[in-house]
Amino acid sequence: MQRQTKRLSRVLFLFSLLLTAPIWTLHVSAATLPYRIEPSLTSSVGQQIRGLAMSSTLLVWEDWRSGTPDIYAYDLTDNREFRPDPTPGYRTAPAVSGSRIVWVSGKESTQRQIVGIDLGQGQRLTITSAPAEVDQPAIDGDIVVWRQRINGTWQIFARRLSDNQPMQLSSSDQNHGYPTISGTRIVWQEYQQDHWKLVLYDLSTRTQTFLTQGSLDEEYPHLAGDWLIFLRWQPQSSTPQLVLRNIQSHEERVLSQDHFIGVAATDGKRVVWEDWRSGLAGIYAYDIEAKQEFAIARSQDVTTPAVNPTTIAWIAGLPTGQSRVQAVALIQRLPTDPQDPPAVPSPDRVYFPQTQHYVSAGFKAFWQAHGAEQIFGYPLSEEFTITDPATGEKVTVQYFERARLEYRADRPENERITIGRLGVELTQDRAFQPIAPFQSTSDRLYFPETGHSLAYGFKTFWETHGGLAIFGYPISEEFTENGHTVQYFERARFEYHPEASDPNARITLGLLGREMLERMGWLPRPPLDTTMLMP
Missing domain, CATH: 2.120.10.30 (TolB, C-terminal domain)
Known part of the structure; x- marks a missing residue:
């Protein structure tokens, strides 16, 4: 009894x-979890x-x-x-x-x-x-x-x-x-x-x-x-x-x-x-490793949840007495995910609404001291850690529109922050043939380290904006790419835009940071330009 x-x-x-x-609404409170949660599917009634x-x-x-x-x-x-x-x-x-x-x-x-x-x-x-x-x-x-x-x-x-x-x-x-x-x-x-x-x-x-x-x-x-x-x-x-x-x-x-x-x-x-x-x-859901609970759906008629590594699903009742299956996707958070602006601004951590990311501490000081937006662009990610495939060491990195900054804690203080070799990484599948050696002049330099040269406006820009420490050696000659004269360096791509009304804006740096993130799948690629296919 x-x-x-x-x-x-x-x-x-x-x-x-x-x-x-019954009323169904999505309610997610998982800001600190390693994934974001988005509506995924709704079955037939x-x-x-x-x-x-x-x-x-x-x-x-x-x-x-x-x-x-x-x-x-x-x-x-x-x-x-x-x-x-x-x-x-x-x-x-x-x-x-x-x-x-x-x-x-x-x-x-x-x-x-x-x-x-x-x-x-x-x-x-x-x-x-x-x-x-x-x-x-x-x-x-x-x-x-x-x-x-x-x-x-x-x-x-x-x-x-x-x-x-x-x-x-x-x-x-x-x-x-x-x-x-x-x-x-x-x-x-x-x-x-x-x-x-x-x-x-x-x-x-x-x-x-x-x-x-x-x-x-x-x-x-x-x-x-x-x-x-x-x-x-x-x-x-x-x-x-x-x-x-x-x-x-x-x-x-x-x-x-x-x-x-x-x-x-x-x-x-x-x-x-x-x-x-x-x-x-x-x-409700609970992340076992993070030891954190979060709400998924609040309603007056939801039941029978199920879960796999990428999806949480449940049965949702309808006012008609019918029901359907609904689900949310668990999407791995990326360092490129947009960030909310700070509640209280801090001089040590600057927020850029243009890209919805922060720059702070040593990367902020380096960015400001070596050309800021003109050389590096705005941040496209937060700081995160990678493993250097060549050495196995842990490296803190942050992507910007035109560059990737890298921090190695075990190096001498003035060598801890460097710029990633995106020019080399993005052109690994391309063959830039070296040229015949020649004696450098005031107008044109030859670099035996890579077998390439640097001249005229690109040479002036390279020398006045940081030179070898910022851009590295040239790894190609000047050539035409996407309608513009360009030249690749270990850490950058110079582009010549003669149509710019401002003479100081005619030489710019290519968006190598963005291109690398697009190649990694962390940023969406721009839509293809198909206007040339129109009759």
């Missing part, structure tokens, strides 16, 4: 929260959507839009929604790993099978050949686990796709449920002594371990790598704790408590769950 009362109080608590109309699951490339769910349950999928690589099996059928409880999707097939509860499809191989999968009472499949790689009713109790089974026979993993005559698998480790919940306890089974060693101690109820596990997420119910409590446990180190973190918590999932890097802390349903 006590057990039934506890369950009833949980149901009543949830029902009291569902008496509101469905009916009674449930059982959302996700791999690195696929979203799958159960949908009643045709009047009977079927499995729908969304390909995250080509943004395409489809039915994995277009034939008529009664399909529920999907699970997915890579390109493999499995589900429960059959309407009569005692006459069901677990089947599926390998989209990568174009091959249908039959997991359980004989009709039986089966449910709750899960898959990772080539191993499928599920629960099956045997002699009146639910037992846990597993099968490798390469094996013909399934194997029973659970050994007691109690009920078991909610199996979850990662690699060769499987966790499920088992009813023992009036409580749900978590069990860990290792397929590689065929060993079983109880993870739950004492008189606590622990339910709805989800495993990814070493991290296990589950709900823990304290005695006499009507609301659970959301617990994250490392099954190797046994570290535990309570992520949320003191209010209703729904379905939770993890990919081993993040945890996502349905959360009612505000009195309305919301989708």
Whole structure:
């Protein structure tokens, strides 16, 4: 009776929260996370959507839009929604790993099978050949686990796709449920002594371990790598704790408590769950490494979140009673991402609204002392660290429109800041033939270090704006590129613009910093000029 009362109080608590109309809004508070979060996809409108699951490339769910349950999928690589099996059928409880999707097939509860499809191989999968009472499949790689009713109790089974026979993993005559698998480790919940306890089974060693101690109820596990997420119910409590446990180190973190918590999932890097802390349903997430929680969606009808390394998805209810799948993308933050202006300006850290980036400390002093915007342009990134491929040392760098500044802490103080060799890096695939040596004159210099020369206006600019220390040696002769006379140097590209009305603006430096970031994919490339193709 006590057990039934506890369950009833949980149901009543949830029902009291569902008496509101659904409204979905994106709400992200993750400013310090290593990724930014942007709306990604919205599926077609469905009916009674449930059982959302996700791999690195696929979203799958159960949908009643045709009047009977079927499995729908969304390909995250080509943004395409489809039915994995277009034939008529009664399909529920999907699970997915890579390109493999499995589900429960059959309407009569005692006459069901677990089947599926390998989209990568174009091959249908039959997991359980004989009709039986089966449910709750899960898959990772080539191993499928599920629960099956045997002699009146639910037992846990597993099968490798390469094996013909399934194997029973659970050994007691109690009920078991909610199996979850990662690699060769499987966790499920088992009813023992009036409580749900978590069990860990290792397929590689065929060993079983109880993870739950004492008189606590622990339910709805989800495993990814070493991290296990589950709900823990304290005695006499009507609301659970959301617990994250490392099954190797046994570290535990309570992520949320003191209010209703729904379905939770993890990919081993993040945890996502349905959360009612505000009195309305919301989708929250937790970054395991950063130890930071952030809100994803706040609504009055969102449920069943799923997560992979690049996407968080959930089911969103609509005022019509229908529902659909929505998702956000987790996009790796880049040093080129625009920055907000400072709340309080500082003379040590200058913000440039032209490019929405900062320059500070030593780079700021170097930039100001050696030509500022004319020589370097505005900043296009924040400072960040790279590994020098030639030496293996860590180097702090910052990109500007025309250059890359580099800082090496282990060098003498006056040599710590240098300019990157973008001219060399951007022309590695081009052959600039050296010229025959000659004796330098006041009008034209020859550099045996690179086999190239420097003359006239470019020579004057080079000598008056920093010379070798700023631009390096010439690595080409003058030639015509994109309609202008140019010359490449180790750290720059000189350009001659005779059309400029200001004589001081006729020689400029090319935007090598921007071109390098575009080549890296960190800045969008400019649109192609196709006007010359017009008749």
